[in-house]
Amino acid sequence: MADRDGFIWFDGKLVPWREAQIHVLTHSLHYGLSVFEGERAYKTDKGPAIFRLKEHTDRLFNSAHIYRMAMPYTREQITEACCDVVRANKLDSCYIRPIAFYGSEKMGVSPKGAATHVAIAAWPWGAYLGEDGLQKGIRVKTSSYARHHVNVTMARAKFAATYANSILANMEATQDGYDEALLLDVDGFVAEGAGENLFIVKDGAIYEPEIASALVGITRATIISLARDMGLEVKSKRLTRDDIYIADEAFFTGTAAEVTPVRELDNRTIGAGTRGPITEELQKRYFDVVYGRNEKYEHWLTRV
Numbered sequence: 001m002a003d004r005d006g007f008i009w010f011d012g013k014l015v016p017w018r019e020a021q022i023h024v025l026t027h028s029l030h031y032g033l034s035v036f037e038g039e040r041a042y043k044t045d046k047g048p049a050i051f052r053l054k055e056h057t058d059r060l061f062n063s064a065h066i067y068r069m070a071m072p073y074t075r076e077q078i079t080e081a082c083c084d085v086v087r088a089n090k091l092d093s094c095y096i097r098p099i100a101f102y103g104s105e106k107m108g109v110s111p112k113g114a115a116t117h118v119a120i121a122a123w124p125w126g127a128y129l130g131e132d133g134l135q136k137g138i139r140v141k142t143s144s145y146a147r148h149h150v151n152v153t154m155a156r157a158k159f160a161a162t163y164a165n166s167i168l169a170n171m172e173a174t175q176d177g178y179d180e181a182l183l184l185d186v187d188g189f190v191a192e193g194a195g196e197n198l199f200i201v202k203d204g205a206i207y208e209p210e211i212a213s214a215l216v217g218i219t220r221a222t223i224i225s226l227a228r229d230m231g232l233e234v235k236s237k238r239l240t241r242d243d244i245y246i247a248d249e250a251f252f253t254g255t256a257a258e259v260t261p262v263r264e265l266d267n268r269t270i271g272a273g274t275r276g277p278i279t280e281e282l283q284k285r286y287f288d289v290v291y292g293r294n295e296k297y298e299h300w301l302t303r304v
């Protein structure tokens, strides 16, 4: 990823891609505390637009607040910088990664004395779980690793160290031939995918696991709105892994994963073992919204 043309916004200015570098004694590299976002821009008829940029920026600032990381820029500056990066790289559909981290000013667990640095990069990124996955659904395995307890890490923050847990789970599942992992919480109830939220469809209603140790996903919020537009009831409840086995449909949501059907969990087919009709309709509505084909949700798009 380091050897490419283009520009990265780094501490307030656009720098050539290859020059956006940090020192090996970067605090966040050693102790795992950086907060970040994952956003997507889509090519609409009126030019590229970043989807729900305000919500992503708010979550970035909330993550920093939770970890008492002083942000050296305002929300408006970060919002504008995300647009600048897409423009400077002449991208239309792309993934955008803002990250705030502690620099190499000091070592030792306490970040006191370290400065917060902010970088924003953007690059083209296709379907996270594969184009085939979007069409036909993916095979998922329940992880032997539990999601962090809410009093171990702060689940409302999107920050680097949580992803060591996601990496363990994803590695285990993919090395065994599955596409993605499903993590349970420490009590054994469904939490989320390694980088996605989960929904199931059962008897015409939609259920999601109660958000405790899972990230409060922005795609999740979008899907809840779209499901309600379809007249579907959306309920949060504690879900067990076998609730998923006997669901009519299941799907993952995430900025990267978009709306990816889950066709199998732990070698049990879910419903017909393919993309279900409600999942397909939600997927279609999701793509209509992000590509600017639904006027009702124009306000979710920030044209760059």
Ligand code: PMP
Pocket: 038, 158, 166, 192, 193, 194, 195, 196, 197, 214, 215, 216, 217, 218, 219, 220, 253, 254, 255, 256
């Ligand atoms: N859970 C985890 C662990 C994630 O990494 C992500 C991706 N950010 C999500 C859920 C989905 O969040 P969003 O829809 O905001 O991308």
